[in-house]
Amino acid sequence: MSTDIQIAIVGSAGDGTIAAGDILRRAMAEMGYRVISFDVYPPEIRGFGKCIARLRVTDEQAYSLKPQSDVLVSLDDSHAIPHVNEAREWGAVIYEGGSVGPLAEGAHISAHIDPGQIPYNAPIRELSEKSTGSARSRNVVVLGYIAGLFRLSVDPFLRALNSKFKGKADVAKKNEAALRAGFEEGARWFRLDDIAFGPPPAKNGGATVEMISGNAAVVRGALDAGIDNFFGYPITPATSIMERLASEMPKHGTRLVQTEDEISAIGATIGAGFTGARAATATSGPGLALMAEMLGLGVIAEIPSVVYVSQRGGPSTGMPTKTEQSDLNMAVHGGHGDAPRIVIAPTNVEGCYRCGGKAFEMAEAYQTPVIVLLDLYLSNRYETVPFPAQPPFEADTNRYADTRGGKAAGFKRYALTEGHVSPRSIPGQAGGMHVATGLEHNELGRPNDQSAMHTAMSRKRHEKLKAALKHPDFTAYKRFGDEGPVEVGVIAWGSTFGEALEAMILAREEGIRCAALKVVMISPFPTEAVAAFMADSGATLVPELNYQGQFAGILQAHVARPVTRLARVTGEPMEVGEILAEIRRLAGRTPARQAA
Amino acid sequence: MSTVRHHVIIGSGVAGNQAAETLREHDPDSRITMITISRLPFFNRYDLPRVFRGERDWRRFIIYPAAYYRDNRITLRRATRVVNVDSASQILKLEHKESIHFDSLLVASGAGAYLPEELSEFRPLLHGFGAFRDAVTVADALPKGGHAILLGGDTIGLDLARTLLDTGHRVTLVAGPYTFWPHEVTPEERPQYIAALQRMGIVVVEAQSRGGIAAIEPGAKGLSARKLTFEDGSELAGDVVMPFFGIAPSLDFMLGSGVDIERGLLVTPNLRTTNENIYAAGDVCQIWTDKARRYCFYHGWKNVRAMGELAARNITGANEPWVPTQDEALHLTADGKIQSPFWEYQ
Numbered sequence: 046m047s048t049d050i051q052i053a054i055v056g057s058a059g060d061g062t063i064a065a066g067d068i069l070r071r072a073m074a075e076m077g078y079r080v081i082s083f084d085v086y087p088p089e090i091r092g093f094g095k096c097i098a099r100l101r102v103t104d105e106q107a108y109s110l111k112p113q114s115d116v117l118v119s120l121d122d123s124h125a126i127p128h129v130n131e132a133r134e135w136g137a138v139i140y141e142g143g144s145v146g147p148l149a150e151g152a153h154i155s156a157h158i159d160p161g162q163i164p165y166n167a168p169i170r171e172l173s174e175k176s177t178g179s180a181r182s183r184n185v186v187v188l189g190y191i192a193g194l195f196r197l198s199v200d201p202f203l204r205a206l207n208s209k210f211k212g213k214a215d216v217a218k219k220n221e222a223a224l225r226a227g228f229e230e231g232a233r234w235f236r237l238d239d240i241a242f243g244p245p246p247a248k249n250g251g252a253t254v255e256m257i258s259g260n261a262a263v264v265r266g267a268l269d270a271g272i273d274n275f276f277g278y279p280i281t282p283a284t285s286i287m288e289r290l291a292s293e294m295p296k297h298g299t300r301l302v303q304t305e306d307e308i309s310a311i312g313a314t315i316g317a318g319f320t321g322a323r324a325a326t327a328t329s330g331p332g333l334a335l336m337a338e339m340l341g342l343g344v345i346a347e348i349p350s351v352v353y354v355s356q357r358g359g360p361s362t363g364m365p366t367k368t369e370q371s372d373l374n375m376a377v378h379g380g381h382g383d384a385p386r387i388v389i390a391p392t393n394v395e396g397c398y399r400c401g402g403k404a405f406e407m408a409e410a411y412q413t414p415v416i417v418l419l420d421l422y423l424s425n426r427y428e429t430v431p432f433p434a435q436p437p438f439e440a441d442t443n444r445y446a447d448t449r450g451g452k453a454a455g456f457k458r459y460a461l462t463e464g465h466v467s468p469r470s471i472p473g474q475a476g477g478m479h480v481a482t483g484l485e486h487n488e489l490g491r492p493n494d495q496s497a498m499h500t501a502m503s504r505k506r507h508e509k510l511k512a513a514l515k516h517p518d519f520t521a522y523k524r525f526g527d528e529g530p531v532e533v534g535v536i537a538w539g540s541t542f543g544e545a546l547e548a549m550i551l552a553r554e555e556g557i558r559c560a561a562l563k564v565v566m567i568s569p570f571p572t573e574a575v576a577a578f579m580a581d582s583g584a585t586l587v588p589e590l591n592y593q594g595q596f597a598g599i600l601q602a603h604v605a606r607p608v609t610r611l612a613r614v615t616g617e618p619m620e621v622g623e624i625l626a627e628i629r630r631l632a633g634r635t636p637a638r639q640a641a
Numbered sequence: 642m643s644t645v646r647h648h649v650i651i652g653s654g655v656a657g658n659q660a661a662e663t664l665r666e667h668d669p670d671s672r673i674t675m676i677t678i679s680r681l682p683f684f685n686r687y688d689l690p691r692v693f694r695g696e697r698d699w700r701r702f703i704i705y706p707a708a709y710y711r712d713n714r715i716t717l718r719r720a721t722r723v724v725n726v727d728s729a730s731q732i733l734k735l736e737h738k739e740s741i742h743f744d745s746l747l748v749a750s751g752a753g754a755y756l757p758e759e760l761s762e763f764r765p766l767l768h769g770f771g772a773f774r775d776a777v778t779v780a781d782a783l784p785k786g787g788h789a790i791l792l793g794g795d796t797i798g799l800d801l802a803r804t805l806l807d808t809g810h811r812v813t814l815v816a817g818p819y820t821f822w823p824h825e826v827t828p829e830e831r832p833q834y835i836a837a838l839q840r841m842g843i844v845v846v847e848a849q850s851r852g853g854i855a856a857i858e859p860g861a862k863g864l865s866a867r868k869l870t871f872e873d874g875s876e877l878a879g880d881v882v883m884p885f886f887g888i889a890p891s892l893d894f895m896l897g898s899g900v901d902i903e904r905g906l907l908v909t910p911n912l913r914t915t916n917e918n919i920y921a922a923g924d925v926c927q928i929w930t931d932k933a934r935r936y937c938f939y940h941g942w943k944n945v946r947a948m949g950e951l952a953a954r955n956i957t958g959a960n961e962p963w964v965p966t967q968d969e970a971l972h973l974t975a976d977g978k979i980q981s982p983f984w985e986y987q
Binding site for chain 2: 134135141142143144146147148149150152153155156158159160161163164165166235237
């Protein structure tokens, strides 16, 4: 890549750190660069918590953030000092050169900048005050400074700024002044770092490249797939799915209802699905726990529904603003009885779009709840995504039975068929009348607890899902890297796959034969593909963000081979370097760079 | 109470870095903080003419890698300006209002280029040569085969002139009292050295013979970037005009410190100022010399480095006097060119 620059802005809540990151990524995306970004913020709405906006700007889409940033910006030294080592050697550290009040020794970030880092002690506050009359626009001054310092055009920044403050002319005007002041200051500084922006890539023919978050991509997928109803109760980090749908669904003539709790939300979703509507809800781990019983109804009554779950640190209230992949067991197995369901986990923002829409197809095709498993890191991260000109989703996959001329109350809604998927009717359909119940039932839907029937129906509910592994135009799993036998095979799911892929690429550059397997569909489990991959792998590494190694556990229940678990619960995304180190160890390599 | 001493050094040039190295050697457990307004780590200023030979990566000029400072536990604070030193309470204040306590302070802040007052109004049109940035800026402003006008001279300017000639540029020297600074050249010796400069390819114009410099202006469009006019009305056109009038100690921050200052910080032969905890080394200090019965400046890489080492030794308990280590006489080579010992370093 000719351009591969990561910028981290560190500040306190109220400094406009996240807003600065948002404007920066919008401007970069408009210039044509590919962007991946992720913000870290405290659970408090406002106060003194630490906020970090990180974005990586490339000319080819990157899979993860880098362990070190090329540029580190401090909007608050007390928060930025612990992160100063995040800036790489010969990278830039941009900070406030002055101070409002007296400082004890070491309280200024300049005391912590490594001799290998390049200091840029800009008069950020002074420029903000001079240009706007207040210090509130320090974040925007910094953006202008970055544009000026790295000789970027200020225009995309101005457009991103005006877009953000649309309808607030006075605010936009002040911030424009701040941006220009920062730009002029940055442009006059002599560059000592070795950071270079190459030309942005040529426009992607046919597809529209947009910068979008994981949750926004889910929403777009749902809308493009024709969602009819959404029922939800807000919870971090899933709330923005409902917020965005609330503004978008009325434009499409569809309905969203905020329910009183998660139990009501899943109940309404299943109810709407029963009527043939494409319905969904969104929640996080605590909400999914509440939905567990009702999901069982969806399974036994074979009613399509879609549940978007964005995981956060748990258990209980846990760490609402930290990422984790610890709801996997609950998503796959949660609830009572044998309640199989489809669980798919996108690995990047583009995947959020595809899974967000494909989930409706699958729910209808296999008549079951589908859980789309995200996590905070994926929900909140932004990437530039090339959207196809035509949505890749089937508008209507409901396969209603032809019930014309059928007998009232004689419709075999739960017929045991060769493909295990039964004919379906919806309320009001002539000749399609049947009983739908949470009780075990016979083919007509009437309660039946005979052992042979329960066995047959349980088998049906499990077996029908297997076809989902080959659902049309859907990638349930994919192998990357070296073909054939490899020293180390990395199997990853969800947001961690990006870091695993980067680590695999770096390992190959070091001469290690290595491959990575992306697993998107976790239930049903792609046993055959995973077993084949593991057979090729001298050692198998499974990195994931939970304590138990939940995915590794599921994997080993299906494939009886040893794996090395790399399970972390730091609340942060997995570090590429940590996965790489483990690959090296498993490959028996001395880390060349460290040795040097 | 901690017994670990905190040695603070202001300046990160030859003297400061040599002092840091010696302090670490003689006081292994101490804290060492080096403060500099420069954004670059210690680099070889004498090497700057290499910029005109196409070397634009400043990292090739630095003396120590970043790891050196980490390994030796030297806290290097760059882009940091000291604004005040309170010698009584042993606290110095930084421009961003941070206070730092010191047990010993070594002022090795060096000197900046001196510009005579009568030329100060033309400062925006002059190109400096004190920092890496300046060198790059001049190199960018000077076209291939371009014409540089050097005002004054001094050994730094003459060293640059040699490189400019080597790299195919033209050099005109507007000579005056500073032409051979800091060498002391008598009126009788001066003609032979001027002739030597001419033999080297430098066009020499004696400013005094033209009544001095009257004005420096931007050149007209399509012509050279600068126009220099003498009092007698004669003109000189060039691409860059660079002043070289010696150096002036950088010690504004010491004005309220209570230690004695003349042109530089006045120090005893063991490099201590009038405060027992504050020492000075390098171009910033004037050292009492019994032989001359006055305070003297000593310049040159070797002298400055020796001062840094001596100051550090004395801070850590020695009590040794300063002995100049460098030949300060200007020489003529066998082929009739001038050779200054100040051009030799390492």
